[in-house]
Amino acid sequence: MVESIAPDAQSVGQLPRPIPFFTQAASFEKVWPLVAEHVNDVADRGKYSHGRKVGEFEKAIAAYTGARFAIGVNSGTDALVLLLRAAGLRPGDEVVVPAFSFFATASSVSLARGVPVFADIDPVSYSLDPASAAAAVTDRTRAVMPVHLFHQMADMAALRRLATERDLILVEDSAEAIGMRWDGTHAGLLGAGGVLSFFPTKTLGALGDAGMILTDDPEVAELAGVLRHHGRLGRTIDHIAGISNLSGVSGTNSKMDDLQAAVLMAKLTRLDEEIARRAELAAAYTERLAGVPGVLRTPRVVPRTAATNPVWYVYVVEVERRDELVAHLTARGVGTETYYPSPLHLQPCFADLGHRPGQFPNAEAACARTLALPLYPDLGTDEVDRVVEEIRSFYGGPR
Numbered sequence: 001m002v003e004s005i006a007p008d009a010q011s012v013g014q015l016p017r018p019i020p021f022f023t024q025a026a027s028f029e030k031v032w033p034l035v036a037e038h039v040n041d042v043a044d045r046g047k048y049s050h051g052r053k054v055g056e057f058e059k060a061i062a063a064y065t066g067a068r069f070a071i072g073v074n075s076g077t078d079a080l081v082l083l084l085r086a087a088g089l090r091p092g093d094e095v096v097v098p099a100f101s102f103f104a105t106a107s108s109v110s111l112a113r114g115v116p117v118f119a120d121i122d123p124v125s126y127s128l129d130p131a132s133a134a135a136a137v138t139d140r141t142r143a144v145m146p147v148h149l150f151h152q153m154a155d156m157a158a159l160r161r162l163a164t165e166r167d168l169i170l171v172e173d174s175a176e177a178i179g180m181r182w183d184g185t186h187a188g189l190l191g192a193g194g195v196l197s198f199f200p201t202k203t204l205g206a207l208g209d210a211g212m213i214l215t216d217d218p219e220v221a222e223l224a225g226v227l228r229h230h231g232r233l234g235r236t237i238d239h240i241a242g243i244s245n246l247s248g249v250s251g252t253n254s255k256m257d258d259l260q261a262a263v264l265m266a267k268l269t270r271l272d273e274e275i276a277r278r279a280e281l282a283a284a285y286t287e288r289l290a291g292v293p294g295v296l297r298t299p300r301v302v303p304r305t306a307a308t309n310p311v312w313y314v315y316v317v318e319v320e321r322r323d324e325l326v327a328h329l330t331a332r333g334v335g336t337e338t339y340y341p342s343p344l345h346l347q348p349c350f351a352d353l354g355h356r357p358g359q360f361p362n363a364e365a366a367c368a369r370t371l372a373l374p375l376y377p378d379l380g381t382d383e384v385d386r387v388v389e390e391i392r393s394f395y396g397g398p399r
């Protein structure tokens with residue numbers, strides 16, 4: 001357990017114990033014996049990449065999410081690229097994506113040889129605005145890719161309607177959304193497929209990079225499975241040097257490491273408990289931040305039900321003078337992150353698409369005002385109190 005701040009440290013004028021933006025040290029401590037068991041299992045079998053532990057983990061994630069197929073790869077980014085290709089994206093096809101997201105949402109489209117076409121976000125869910133997405137559809141649009149950001153899903157009812165009406169492939173960037181459900185269906189399974197990222201900071205985080213494709217479509221699953229492994233059919237790797245491509249498609253090397261699968265098998269046993277703790281912490285922040293001057297918006301905490309299951313991957317607020325607040329919190333030992341400082345349509349690598357500032361005001365406002373506060377299962381409620389106190393002290397409100 002993370003210790004609380006010693007009161008005498010404050011009274012003698014020292015800086016209190018730092019609160020990192022993210023750590024999973026304590027979380028790992030709790031599952032370490034189980035991690036060791038799975039790791040030994042991998043070592044005993046002698047297959048370290050794309051082996052049986054990956055297969056076990058794929059089955060476990062399929063069971064957890066309800067996906068017919070779960071295909072392990074080496075990152076969420078690769079999962080997106082391979083999913084787009086497997087779902088039928090052809091070179092030059094346009095894919096509508098939100099202007100506010102992690103970089104890989106757009107770069108995966110380029111890497112799959114498509115063209116990202118940006119649309120604005122809804123200012124509350126921070127996810128693709130269905131009306132703006134509809135306005136971005138052209139004769140060349142082949143797919144629409146909403147992103148489920150932070151703790152909420154995009155408006156999947158409206159986006160599914162749009163995909164059906166305009167005959168588009170619906171692919172979900174559900175990299176942040178493990179455990180989230182829309183009307184009972186897990187994120188990533190509302191269209192052709194979705195992805196998960198197991199990057200260490202994610203709700204289910206590995207000890208390095210790993211990702212997964214989720215789909216109910218056997219054809220998408222088969223092609224994605226082939227693409228992750230140089231285009232090779234089958235999963236056994238006996239003689240890597242003698243590999244031959246039997247499928248007729250050119251793939252890549254995006255196999256998942258069995259050591260990451262071992263870590264993730266162990267951590268999966270605590271996922272639901274950790275999701276519940278994240279929700280408690282989010283509720284504590286929202287309650288304590290109410291009325292704090294300078295805080296423009298806190299997320300609404302809605303109850304989790306079987307059908308709708310918000311999962312607090314990160315806790316994001318909107319604040320005035322965000323960058324000054326970040327400097328203040330950093331000086332006081334409180335870690336924060338800015339998801340995401342610059343909108344995708346204004347990133348230099350997409351300059352040739354000809355976008356200009358002001359085109360997607362909600363995305364641009366979110367980039368300027370949002371700030372993620374520390375949130376992880378082992379954060380203490382007393383630490384939430386301290387983060388809120390530091391924010392209050394910055395804006396000068398009553399204590």
Ligand SMILES: Cc1ncc(COP(=O)(O)O)c(C=O)c1O
Pocket residue numbers: 075076077078101102104105147173175176196197198199209210211
């Ligand atoms: C929305 C979103 N898309 C894609 C990714 C890419 O995942 P990874 O970092 O595993 O490549 C991430 C995570 O970083 C993400 O948050």
